[in-house]
Amino acid sequence: MAAPEIRQVKVTRYITPLREGGSLPAIAEADDGFKYVIKFRGAGHGVKALIAELLGGEIARALGLKVPEIVYAELDEAFGRTEGDEEIQDLLRESRGLNIGLHFLSGAINFDPVAVQVDRELASKIVWLDAFITNIDRTFRNTNMLLWHKELWIIDNGASFYFHHSWNQWEKQARTPFPYIKDHVLLPQADMLDETDRQFRSILTDEVLRAITGLIPDTWLQWEQTEESPEQIREVYFSFLKTRLANSGIFINEAKNARDATV
Structure with a gap:
């Protein structure tokens, strides 16, 4: 890639x-x-x-x-x-x-889970993504998805990676089961999480994760609350993602259990 x-x-x-x-x-x-x-x-x-x-x-x-x-x-x-x-x-x-x-997706409309049915494969992929990046904000209250040209588009991932607001114990946070997944708007349809996990683990190689974390500009990494350099902060994000991926079974099981409790 x-x-x-x-x-x-x-x-x-x-x-x-x-x-x-x-x-x-x-x-x-x-x-x-x-x-x-x-x-x-x-x-x-x-x-x-x-x-x-x-x-x-x-x-x-x-x-x-x-x-x-x-x-x-x-x-x-x-x-x-x-x-x-x-x-x-x-x-x-x-x-x-x-x-x-x-x-800006001109003419796009907000995704309405009551009016639009998302297929089980796509639902599983989006639920997996949000459990992986610890996104607390794709719920019935605020779906953060748009319908544009009859396709579902993901927007607004700014509430992800909430560990970085405290910036401590990232190793522990990388292994969190992410209980907030119970509120995910697409969880009821997401019955292909194991298949999705196998597919996505093969895609997100160390090379891919390092390339993505390498996109963070230095000017966004001048933090007053830490003495770490931009390179060191990027390394924490990379290590968080790598550790979380290696332990994906933790958040997959949490999502499956939450789904079983709701369907």
Whole structure:
């Protein structure tokens, strides 16, 4: 598998905020002429939410799931000065530099689990992914999936890798059964987890995981709460993923037991 490549664009026009949650992502236009949903480094969880978005999205892509193109989105110092909303202006001021953008899927609609039935193989793949990256936020309340051109697309992985908010005992966190999987919106259909586990373990080689963690920019790894270098922080993410993959039976069994309790 070729190493993933992330393009860098410059944000040229702020279009509208997406007032979902507390992070105030926005639709914006970039210098390549395309629109993106921008997640800002100046928002609540800072660069760690951007790292989770990047890693979660590119792991999903490596596994063959549908994910909008991810780009590095640069905001220069002058951007946002004419914005009338003071909260948004403050957010943009704190987000100068490198942010993350997801290609805006024009015309996409939010996935409704009541109206749309997802097949068991795809459901199992998405449940496996979210248990692997410890994503607590793909529930009935907030599915974080879109229907676009009759296909299911994964968005918003920023709530993944929650171990990095405390940044300790990553070895223990890598082996967590992830009990939050019981709330996953697709869990009832996910009855192919063992088959999915075998397939995905063969795809996510050390080479693939190292290439993906290598995408994290240095500017997102200048953390005040640690003396570790960007290289050392990247190594922790890689080691977390490698350890979690080697112990996938732990979270697979948790998901299977949770599913048995609900169907």
